[in-house]
Amino acid sequence: MESYIVETRALKKYYQLGTNVVKALDGVDFRVKDQEFVSIIGKSGSGKSTLLHMIGGLDVPTEGEVYIDGKNLAKMNREQLAVFRRRKIGFIFQNYNLVPDLNLYENVTLPIELDGDCVDREFIDEILNLLKLQEKKEALPNTLSGGQQQRAAIARAIASKPSMILADEPTGNLDTASSHDVLGLLKAVAGRFKQTVVLITHDQDIAQLSDRIVHIEDGRIMRGSDAYAGK
Numbered sequence: 001m002e003s004y005i006v007e008t009r010a011l012k013k014y015y016q017l018g019t020n021v022v023k024a025l026d027g028v029d030f031r032v033k034d035q036e037f038v039s040i041i042g043k044s045g046s047g048k049s050t051l052l053h054m055i056g057g058l059d060v061p062t063e064g065e066v067y068i069d070g071k072n073l074a075k076m077n078r079e080q081l082a083v084f085r086r087r088k089i090g091f092i093f094q095n096y097n098l099v100p101d102l103n104l105y106e107n108v109t110l111p112i113e114l115d116g117d118c119v120d121r122e123f124i125d126e127i128l129n130l131l132k133l134q135e136k137k138e139a140l141p142n143t144l145s146g147g148q149q150q151r152a153a154i155a156r157a158i159a160s161k162p163s164m165i166l167a168d169e170p171t172g173n174l175d176t177a178s179s180h181d182v183l184g185l186l187k188a189v190a191g192r193f194k195q196t197v198v199l200i201t202h203d204q205d206i207a208q209l210s211d212r213i214v215h216i217e218d219g220r221i222m223r224g225s226d227a228y229a230g231k
């Protein structure tokens with residue numbers, strides 16, 4: 001049987017708003033193979049972020065299960081889930097989330113330091129080289145361009161050597177040229193370090209850079225858009 005690094009089964013997330021129920025996810029079976037680069041594409045409000053949050057263990061489903069590397073997230077306690085998130089997953093968000101008082105290098109190594117781990121300086125240098133940030137190591141975030149800040153956020157996500165990168169609209173604040181630049185680099189770096197990438201976008205051009213595109217609409221994966229569906 002094929003094994004997947006990500007597998008959701010009949011995943012549902014409902015929000016009760018007054019007398020209304022918002023079905024953010026309504027029965028999602030989503031699978032990702034190890035080292036795949038998958039884009040999830042869909043309109044605003046279709047459920048993309050909700051799905052990514054469930055995969056990353058940032059939120060709990062109303063029904064259904066999430067398996068990462070064959071492990072059911074619902075079976076983990078808080079502590080195990082926190083360790084799982086830190087070790088396995090690198091998150092990249094649209095607004096970079098860099099710490100303004102720390103320079104680029106310090107931002108990139110912060111999660112490793114917080115985890116009490118040793119910083120692998122050679123590895124960090126290699127990442128910064130690949131992301132074309134070597135010259136900017138000492139720079140504070142507010143002196144960097146949007147593209148540079150997002151590349152710094154990518155470096156930070158990769159620095160702790162997670163097996164999977166979850167990226168929520170990482171190019172949402174960038175112009176077209178920078179978006180392609182950043183995405184191309186993310187793809188190259190993830191390939192180099194054998195990382196799986198799940199990326200959310202509403203931009204068809206960006207999605208084209210991935211190995212596979214999954215369409216989501218009204219909390220459901222559209223028929224035929226998941227290449228593994230029915231297998």
Ligand SMILES: Nc1ncnc2c1ncn2[C@@H]1O[C@H](COP(=O)(O)OP(=O)(O)OP(=O)(O)O)[C@@H](O)[C@H]1O
Nearest residue numbers: 015022023024042043044045046047048049050051
């Ligand atoms: N905490 C919440 N409480 C109530 N409704 C929510 C909550 N979070 C999300 N929703 C609703 O769930 C649906 C899916 O939201 P989600 O953020 O996953 O969409 P999205 O596809 O990521 O949208 P966008 O592209 O605008 O970020 C939307 O209708 C949203 O309003």
